[in-house]
Amino acid sequence: MKTFHKKTELIKHLDSLRASDNTIGFVPTMGALHNGHLSLVEFGLEDADVVVVSIFVNPTQFNNAEDLEKYPRTLERDAKLLKTVSNTKIIIYAPSVEDIYEGNTVSEQFTFDGLEHEMEGAFRPGHFDGVGTIVKRLLEIVRPDFAYFGQKDFQQLQIVKKLVELNALPTKIIGCPIFRADDGLAMSSRNERLKPEYRKAAPFIYKTLKEAKQKFGTKSAKAVTEWVSKQFKKQALLELEYFLIADVDTLKPVKRKSTKKSYRAFIAAYADDIRLIDNIELN
Structure with a gap:
């Protein structure tokens, strides 16, 4: 498995692969990989000849x-996990901050047709400028045919799709199902930091989402x-930060249900000092 730390070397290698008509998939992560990340890589290998992580x-x-x-940094462990999926069709790009930002570690300013102001944007000002900045730079470096994002971060997924559309980037963005632990907790690198009693309590989040979905069939x-x-x-x-039901296209909270629209329920909650998010399709 090849690992690159500098974008110039990665670009040169990917150009050689494209010259042989290989298609490139891409899974951007912040490391501390888990089975949810591996599922994205597996989706990628169904479509592409090579997947860059x-x-x-x-x-x-x-x-x-x-x-x-x-935030956990476990590159050696992450590489071992990726080898369980494939040792020959996965490329790791593990850059330094300098390699990405070239001495100017600040976010670009983005407008995503209002998607950035809802939910996570309201509670984490500037967050999606940071997301947009890094995703745009990574897509420009890797230039993948396909890029894979989990639906756990559904708002991020919609914003990345809008980013690609607004910047005319030649990558198809593919949303993949939420990968859950056996007890329903959505997989997240932050889960590793949960103390045992909070880890035991955390599946209540998904349990509540499922019950909310059932109630949404008959209630406002x-x-x-x-x-x-x-x-x-x-x-x-568990401390609830927010729960809301939103239109999947605009991410704006629903005021009155319509059979012509699709909705999702979104939630953010704290387990001790660990912030957990989740969502569920409602119709």
């Missing part, structure tokens, strides 16, 4: 400096939202 903890998308400091979005809030108030170990 970037491993880069991007400083510009962290609002909390302590969160950036604590407002009634379902109020019910979710009441459920979390009974949970000593």
Whole structure:
């Protein structure tokens, strides 16, 4: 398995692969890989001859400096995990901050037709400028035919699709199903930091989403939202940051249901100091 730390060397290698008519898939990550990441790579290998996996903890998308400091960095372990999928068809790109930002570690300013102001954007100002900056740079470096993003970060997925559209980037963005642990908790690198009692409590998030989906069939979005809030108030170990039901295209909260629109329920909650997000398709 080849690992590159400099974009110039990666670009040269990928150009040689394209010269032999190889298609390139891409899975951007911040490392601390888990089975959810591996599932994205597996999806990629169904479409492409080679999949590039970037491993880069991007400083510009962290609002909390302590969160950036604590974020796990496990490149050697990540490489071993990727080898369990393929030792010959995966390329790792693990750049330094300097290689990506060239001494100017700041975000570009983006407008994503308002998608950036909803949910995560409202609670994490500037977050999607950081996401847009790193994804745009990585897509320009790798120039993949396909790029794969998990639906756990559904808002990010929609924003990346808009980024590609607005910048006319020649990459097809593919959203992949949420990969869950056996107890329903959405896989996340942050899960590794959960203390045992909080890890035991965390599946309540998905359990509540499933019940909310059931209730949405007969109740209003407002009634379902109020019910979710009441459920979390009974949970000593979990603190609800937000729950809302939104239109999948605009990500704006639904005021009145329409049979002509598709909706998802989105949630963010704290387990101790670990922030967990999840979502579920409603119709």
